[in-house]
Amino acid sequence: MRAFRTLVALAAALTATGLFGSPAQAADGDVAWTVRTASNSFGADRSSFSYAVNPGGKVDDTMVVANHGKTALDLAVYAADGFTTQTGQLDLLTRDKQSKAIGVWLRAGGEQVTVQPGKSVDVPFTVAVPDNATPGDYVGGVVTSLTQPDQEQGINVERRLGIRVKLRVGGELTPQLTIENLHVAYAGPGNPFGKGDATVTYTIHNTGNAIESAQQAVSLSGPFGWLKASASSVQPTPELLPGESWTVTVPVHGVAPAVRLAATATLTPLVTDASGSTTALDTIAATAHGWAVPWTLVLFVVVLIAVVVAIVVLTRRGRAQRKAREDARVQEAVKQAIRAKEAQTS
Known part of the structure; x- marks a missing residue:
């Protein structure tokens, strides 16, 4: 039996589809195809599919697949739930993983599509939201897939190309981020009167039902708030889907060995509405303590x-x-x- 793997390079192309306006393209020698959103009542030149649907509702839309190669393409078509990778990018579950939301609710007109060289084919699909669906945000994708044998390595290689699908199910939206497992570690200098470096680590957990990112700030202080130091820059978090967590490690330089340090992480959650407008929510903060003993001194x-x-x-x-x-x-x-x-x- 042949082994099976997914070609990672095209998984990355799939990720980019939901972030940029140009159609996603897969190319490998004579095999090349693109996918894009169809122009219809939802709009033209969309970078991804985005809907707001109440529980029990449904929506119909179309993906356009174009073959730029020299031979006909037989592509599998399916849907899958999305997740945030360790690099902060959106990816989709592979076919051997069980989807629970969009990967189940989205059904294309067929499981296969054949596209002749130089031609394009419309792939209609329906997103049917169950009556008991929990309100909030869901992300997945509709995927085209080509599986070919790699004779040299003796494996089957799947190349995937698709478009992100973002769905907001109607009901109360409760965005909520929490800071968990906050701790600080200190490394003092050789100079007994010098300053050292601290590392602040914590986990951001999306416990709400909305997709959220956050601006971050990290600061340190000694007893009574003395000897303050702050991280020079902390990158914003990627967009986290409901239920996802993201581990953050922040270095802070020039920290005085104040014996007892207080590390404070502050988040400003950001939520994007259906129109694409971003709203900043109330900041949240958490504090933890650690030792900063000047051992040389x-x-x-x-x-x-x-x-x-x-x-x-x-x-x-x-x-x-x-x-x-x-x-x-x-x-x-x-x-x-x-x-x-x-x-x-x-």
């Missing part, structure tokens, strides 16, 4: 104390020895005086 103080203690001990020991010698000398003198007196009387 501590070692210096310990050594200094040890030296002082040694000097005191040696000084006292010297005094005791001198006193003992003086006492012995006095005792010997007394003995000699007594002997001399006894010799005179005898």
